[in-house]
Amino acid sequence: MSARVDRVVTAGVFTLDGGTWEVENNVWLVGDDEECVVIDAAHDAGAVAAAVGDRRLVAVVCTHAHNDHVNAAPALADRYGAPVLLHPDDRPLWDLTHPGRAPDAELGDGEVIKVGGVELRVLHTPGHAPGACCLYAPGAEVVFTGDTLFAGGPGATGRSYSDFPTIVASIRDRLLTLPPETTVHTGHGASTTIGAEAPALPRWLAEVAAR
Incomplete structure (x- = not known):
């Protein structure tokens, strides 16, 4: 049985470094008809819960801890009794949004999360944020990249805790090594494929060298 992948688009505000921006986010649910994880x-915890329905929520996985990706995580997790998972390097960002509520467990590079017959492999891909992670499901030929890789290139690196050479290295070493037909489900906007983005790597490397 192929993986069940659902998308919920929610809207709100991204806040960092004293600025605020209106954003729409992709929330991904991965699993089957019995259980799922939320990425x-x-x-909007209510909108995500409506998509979870009566399935067992195995975990709320955070690709990174910018507020627009984690602001509904505690409410959703508490509603289902599920753990919130976050890479420890992103704890300073998490604490900006949830200073009184720690994540429940740490995401580690190479860890495998099993849900509904799907295996999600954790790939630590710093750059957009120090603890940014992607989740690769080889059996489903899909990777969930958060804000690390988009249709059109790397995620933003112009704010605190981010670094352009680091994100390019993460994409080169951890993502562009995946099969080119792998579908890339992103944190904002349209999906893409590894093969569609790989040809731009020389341009990104040239930009790194020019800095």
Whole structure:
């Protein structure tokens, strides 16, 4: 049976470094008809819960801890009794949004999350944020990249805790090594494929060298 992948689009505000921006976020649910994980519980716990329905929620997985990706995570997790998972390097960002509520467990590079017959492999991909992670499901030929890789290139690196050379290295070493037909489900906007984005790597490397 192929993986069940659902998308919920939620809207709200991204806040960092004293600025605020209106954003729409992709919230991804992965599993089957009995259980799922939620990747990036953004803005509206009720809307995400409606998509979970009566399935067992195995975990709320955070690709990184910018507020627009984690602001609904505790409410959703508490509603289902599920743990919130976050890479420890992103704890300073998490604490900006949830200073009184720690994540329940740490995401580690190479860890495998099993849900509904799907295996999600954790790939630590710093750059957009120090603890940014992607989740690769080889059996489903899909990777969930949060804000690390989009249709059109790397995620933003112009704010605190981010670094352009680091994100390019993460994409080169951890993502562009995946099969080119792998579908890339992103944190915002349209999906893409590894093969569609790979040809731009020389341009990104040239930009790194020019800095």
